[in-house]
Amino acid sequence: MSKPSLPSGTRDFGAETVRKRNYIFSTIRQVFETYGFQPLETPAMENLDTLMGKYGEEGDKLIFKILNNGLNDPKNADRSRAAFDQVMSGKNDKNLTERALRYDLTIPFARYVAMNYGKLTLPFKRYQIQPVWRADRPQKGRYREFYQCDADVVGSNSLLNEVELTAIYATVFQLLGIAVEIRLNNRKILAALAEHCGGVDKLVDITTAIDKLDKIGLEKVNQELAERGVSEEQINTIRKYLSVNGNNEEKLKQVQELLGQYNEAKEGIRELEFVLGYHQPDNGNSLSASIILDFTLARGLNYYTGIIYEIKAKGVQMGSIGGGGRYDDLTGLFGVPNVPGVGISFGVDRIYDVMEELGLFPAGVHMGTQVLFFNLGEMESRRAYTLMQELRNKGIRCEIYPESAKFDKQFKYADKKSIPFIVILGSKELEEGNCVVKDLGRSIQETITQSALSSFAFE
RNA sequence: GAGGUUGUAGCUCAGUAGGUUAGAGCGUCAGUUUGUGGCACUGAAGGCCGUGGGUUCGAGACCCAUCAGCCUCCCCA
Numbered sequence: 001m002s003k004p005s006l007p008s009g010t011r012d013f014g015a016e017t018v019r020k021r022n023y024i025f026s027t028i029r030q031v032f033e034t035y036g037f038q039p040l041e042t043p044a045m046e047n048l049d050t051l052m053g054k055y056g057e058e059g060d061k062l063i064f065k066i067l068n069n070g071l072n073d074p075k076n077a078d079r080s081r082a083a084f085d086q087v088m089s090g091k092n093d094k095n096l097t098e099r100a101l102r103y104d105l106t107i108p109f110a111r112y113v114a115m116n117y118g119k120l121t122l123p124f125k126r127y128q129i130q131p132v133w134r135a136d137r138p139q140k141g142r143y144r145e146f147y148q149c150d151a152d153v154v155g156s157n158s159l160l161n162e163v164e165l166t167a168i169y170a171t172v173f174q175l176l177g178i179a180v181e182i183r184l185n186n187r188k189i190l191a192a193l194a195e196h197c198g199g200v201d202k203l204v205d206i207t208t209a210i211d212k213l214d215k216i217g218l219e220k221v222n223q224e225l226a227e228r229g230v231s232e233e234q235i236n237t238i239r240k241y242l243s244v245n246g247n248n249e250e251k252l253k254q255v256q257e258l259l260g261q262y263n264e265a266k267e268g269i270r271e272l273e274f275v276l277g278y279h280q281p282d283n284g285n286s287l288s289a290s291i292i293l294d295f296t297l298a299r300g301l302n303y304y305t306g307i308i309y310e311i312k313a314k315g316v317q318m319g320s321i322g323g324g325g326r327y328d329d330l331t332g333l334f335g336v337p338n339v340p341g342v343g344i345s346f347g348v349d350r351i352y353d354v355m356e357e358l359g360l361f362p363a364g365v366h367m368g369t370q371v372l373f374f375n376l377g378e379m380e381s382r383r384a385y386t387l388m389q390e391l392r393n394k395g396i397r398c399e400i401y402p403e404s405a406k407f408d409k410q411f412k413y414a415d416k417k418s419i420p421f422i423v424i425l426g427s428k429e430l431e432e433g434n435c436v437v438k439d440l441g442r443s444i445q446e447t448i449t450q451s452a453l454s455s456f457a458f459e
Numbered sequence: 460g461a462g463g464u465u466g467u468a469g470c471u472c473a474g475u476a477g478g479u480u481a482g483a484g485c486g487u488c489a490g491u492u493u494g495u496g497g498c499a500c501u502g503a504a505g506g507c508c509g510u511g512g513g514u515u516c517g518a519g520a521c522c523c524a525u526c527a528g529c530c531u532c533c534c535c536a
Contacts (some may be wrong), residue, residue, distance in 0.1 A: 005527070056534090058533075134536090
């Protein structure tokens with residue numbers, strides 16, 4: 001038997017890591033709660049048809065499918081084989097798989113809203129912090145199991161929601177100490193560009209092409225567009241669009257000049273102006289985050305219809321650490337039309353990697369044992385145990401060395417675990433009703449009465 | 460899905476052009492030290508060299524396959 005291993009792209013988390021991750025989770029949760037969002041949890045698995053077709057062609061490929069049970073039952077054998085042939089020809093078959101692991105938190109949320117529509121008070125604001133799974137090839141900042149922290153509002157068209165979600169992004173990253181760019185764009189502006197270039201059907205081609213801008217450069221983007229039947233004049237417009245620059249105000253002005261004749265573009269510009277207007281420095285915001293309009297931002301998720309978000313950490317080589325946007329009719333996919341929504345997502349695993357790389361975790365996240373009681377014999381440890389429980393009742397994190405071992409060994413144990421205080425209670429102390437408290441960091445100790453121990457300041 | 464790269468002790472890595480019994484540091488354990496740690500010294504344990512084939516008199520080294528990690532593209536958090 002060889003050593004056990006982990007499925008590709010999954011990880012175990014040791015104590016240190018768990019504490020640091022919890023620090024991120026609780027920061028995000030606290031901000032979500034502050035903005036009036038309520039928690040929701042949904043199952044790890046969903047019916048396959050709930051997920052399929054929601055994330056685009058690439059997304060479908062990355063959904064982890066769960067094999068049905070009982071495939072090997074003789075009475076199912078023919079059906080299983082037929083289903084397998086279906087799958088081999090690129091189709092899904094319910095006789096082989098009808099469930100899958102959740103791919104994100106937005107679609108399960110939409111499913112939940114559709115199922116509970118009558119019971120929910122609209123606008124409905126929920127947050128959700130759970131793992132998601134993607135059958136992707138692992139690499140830097142990319143895992144097959146990772147956590148998302150989502151906040152969504154459904155049942156409201158108000159741009160005030162976008163304003164608040166922007167503020168949530170800014171607040172969370174400020175609390176975590178990560179300098180970020182909150183990049184904003186609007187699908188409506190992209191749609192206007194597509195319209196200008198010959199029709200909405202070009203939207204996907206154009207957006208995926210311009211999304212590659214910073215990777216393959218302007219020339220290649222143009223080349224790629226030409227291959228997709230975009231005329232020279234239209235490419236010229238795209239070229240101008242892509243070279244929009246300056247501060248946010250200047251960028252908006254240029255886009256206005258370029259696409260202002262389209263109503264959709266006007267609308268998109270107005271929406272962005274609205275959100276930016278709320279985040280002026282004189283408006284109670286002291287954002288360490290910069291809000292940057294990026295008209296080349298074209299998030300792949302095909303259900304976005306309005307403002308889209310992407311978060312980029314400054315000073316590190318890392319994909320986006322958050323994203324989101326507005327969707328007009330997500331629950332329409334599940335039979336409940338006309339429920340607009342907007343949401344954002346935090347990628348905790350990438351945030352963790354960024355904070356680790358930049359050394360941003362505060363020293364205080366180590367919440368290990370504070371006090372180690374030495375074990376110096378049967379009678380001694382009985383007494384020590386009683387005293388220890390008193391401290392624990394006061395919320396002090398304690399442990400007693402389980403064996404009656406040599407001093408040396410117990411000291412080294414405290415060192416290894418970075419336990420700052422030890423309590424020595426040996427035969428002499430037992431007799432005199434005392435105990436010795438030693439501060440290992442300062443290397444000082446004092447003898448106090450056992451009754452005074454529970455009010456000792458372990459700091 | 461395509462490509463690159465790595466895989467030797469618990470961890471980080473050496474291992475020369477294929478040649479005896481596979482090395483170091485750190486860590487672990489024991490001792491110097493049975494009531495005062497971090498240091499030092501002494502000693503010990505721990506490896507089918509990722510896995511399976513192949514070439515060779517001989518493979519940790521070379522070839523093929525496979526698995527896993529990391530990285531790039533696609534896409535994404």
